[in-house]
Amino acid sequence: MIxxxxxxxxxxxxxxxxxxxxxxxxxxxxxxxxHADYGGVVPELATREHLRNWMPVTETALRTANVRxxxxxxxxxxxxxxxxxxxxxxxxxAQGLAFALGRPFIGVHHHEAHLYSPWxxxxxxxxxxxxxxxxxxxxxxxxxxxLVHVRAELDHQVLGATLDDAAGECFDKVAKxxxxxxxxxxxxxxxxxxxxxxxxxxxxxxxxxxxxxxSFAGLKTSVRYFLQKNPGLLDRAQTLRDLCASVQAAIxxxxxxxTLRAARRIGVGCVTASGGVTCNRALRKxxxxxxxxxxxxxxxxERPLCTDNAAxxxxxxxxxxxxxxxxxxxxxxxxxxxxxxx
Ligand code: KG4
Ligand code: ZN
Numbered sequence: 198m199i200x201x202x203x204x205x206x207x208x209x210x211x212x213x214x215x216x217x218x219x220x221x222x223x224x225x226x227x228x229x230x231x232h233a234d235y236g237g238v239v240p241e242l243a244t245r246e247h248l249r250n251w252m253p254v255t256e257t258a259l260r261t262a263n264v265r266x267x268x269x270x271x272x273x274x275x276x277x278x279x280x281x282x283x284x285x286x287x288x289x290x291a292q293g294l295a296f297a298l299g300r301p302f303i304g305v306h307h308h309e310a311h312l313y314s315p316w317x318x319x320x321x322x323x324x325x326x327x328x329x330x331x332x333x334x335x336x337x338x339x340x341x342x343x344l345v346h347v348r349a350e351l352d353h354q355v356l357g358a359t360l361d362d363a364a365g366e367c368f369d370k371v372a373k374x375x376x377x378x379x380x381x382x383x384x385x386x387x388x389x390x391x392x393x394x395x396x397x398x399x400x401x402x403x404x405x406x407x408x409x410x411x412s413f414a415g416l417k418t419s420v421r422y423f424l425q426k427n428p429g430l431l432d433r434a435q436t437l438r439d440l441c442a443s444v445q446a447a448i449x450x451x452x453x454x455x456t457l458r459a460a461r462r463i464g465v466g467c468v469t470a471s472g473g474v475t476c477n478r479a480l481r482k483x484x485x486x487x488x489x490x491x492x493x494x495x496x497x498x499e500r501p502l503c504t505d506n507a508a509x510x511x512x513x514x515x516x517x518x519x520x521x522x523x524x525x526x527x528x529x530x531x532x533x534x535x536x537x538x539x
Contacts, residue, residue, distance in 0.1 A: 198270045198518065201294070202511030203255065205287030206279025206307050207340070208238045210250040211507035214262035215515055218324035220317070221262035223501075223508040226250045233379045237369070240280045247286035255290075258507070269300055273514030276304030276525070277532030278340070284531040292527050301524035303514040308537050310509040311336050312345060312353060315469035315496040317512055322502060324512050326350055330467040330494060333460040335452060337480070338472035338505075339365035339380065342452075343537065344409045344459055347469070351520060355539045356459055357409025364448055365474045367413035371420050371444050375431055385441045386477050392435075392442030394479075397423065399447040409459050416447055445479050453483045460493055471498040473505070 204211035208228040214221040228246050232238050259266065274291035277284060288304065295302035312334055317324050329350050336343040342359040362370065365382055372381020377388075400419050402412040420440075430436045452474075460468050468488050474480060475498050488495035502509060518524075 198515055199264055199268055200271045200273055200511045200515050201255070201258065201269050201291070202273040202305075202507040202514060203251070203287040203291045204275045204307075204505055204507040204510050205247040205251065205283050206275045206277070207283060207505060208232055208243050209505040210247050210254050210287070211505060211510075212251075212255040212258035213507035213511045214258050214264050215508065215511035216262075218512065218515065220322040220508045220512070221264065222258045223322070223506055224254050224258045224261065225506050226254050229380065236373055236379050238280070240282060243280060244282040244286060247283055251286055251290050266294065266298060269298060271295070271301045271303060271514065271518060271524070272298070273303040273305055273510055275307050275310070275510055276529070277535035278307060279533060281531060281533040284533060288531045296527055301518065302527055303517055304525035304529055305510045305513050306535055306537060308336050308341060308343060310513045311338065311471040311498075312347065313350075313513050313516070314471045314498040314502050314509040317502055317509065318499055322499070322508060324516070326516070331465045332467035332469045332496070333456060333463060333465050334468070335456045335470040336472045337364045337452060337470065337474035339363060339369060339382075341472070342411045342413070344456060345537070346459075346463055346465070351516060351522075353537070355537045357411065357455070359411040359413060361412050361414035362417060364411070364413060364452060365472070367417050367448060368445075368474065370417045374417075374421055374424060375437065375440065382474060382477065385445055386479070388438045389442040389445040389479065392438030392440070394442040394446035396436075396439035397443040399423070399443055401447055401451050404451050404454055409455060411451065411455065413448070416444070420444055445477070449477070449479045449483050452480060453487050456484070457487050457491060457493070461491065467494040467496065469496040469498075471503065473503055475503040476500050
């Protein structure tokens, strides 16, 4: 089976070709530089960039994979959640292509695609669902923070979610407060590596609550108040690094503690993590240490597949077709507010 997948939910235009679980090409055109001047994603600009980039990115994905449109068995695209107009670009273009080729079309949930990306690995990447295990899975991105119980392949239930800001959003907003360029997550990671994580004590909201939900807005606010009281702190390179390390330590402790607690309670043997924030080195290290200590198998999505990409959309779409899940009708619309079922 050969699939073309398209991803345009936010600020990355992605196209990928997947054949029998193997990623033949995975092209991502990032808009980070375009939005950096504004300190965040500007939806109208993102949409225009997707319109401009969809065709060349798709052509490159097909050419790299050495696949012609006529070779495709199916076409897939992200249906939601995401920015409405941005989603529409890739979704409608992919539907049009499926219609012209007379092939099935599959609309994919963006978080569900992140959810199964820990089972894709190697270079070139390939899906390995033969080693699949029931797991508790953390999805941490710029838009969402979710804890999910994955009972079996394509059988999952959301345990908890963020009540306000997502973990990536917290990284990005704190980074903005301290004057780092957008997106702040990778920059915080870099500075935190040379900082002291116990230099400043920041709150760990909901850490001790007996639920699987998260809240990061209070943490961001406490950093703002802390900076108002200590304005000189940003002027010295080392105190800036210590601040980054201390904020990162708070975010990571919350994510790791709640994930491991849920895994213990539910009794699964495996923990997985995906989404852009899974690139974070401290999160990867602490999840590895915690899983080692408590005897969980850990599957972290490999770095290149953590941030938004179309390969994860194609892999999931293929699994759905293999499990005889019905294709998405060609008159279906995007679902910008689509939530994974609790
Ligand atoms: O999954 P993703 O590419 O897009 C969404 O679906 O939101 O995640 C992007 C998020 C951004 O908030 C970015 O700052 C964060 O992932 N991120 C990181 C790191 N790399 C990306 N956060 C912390 N440390 C990193 N190394
Ligand atoms: Zn994402």
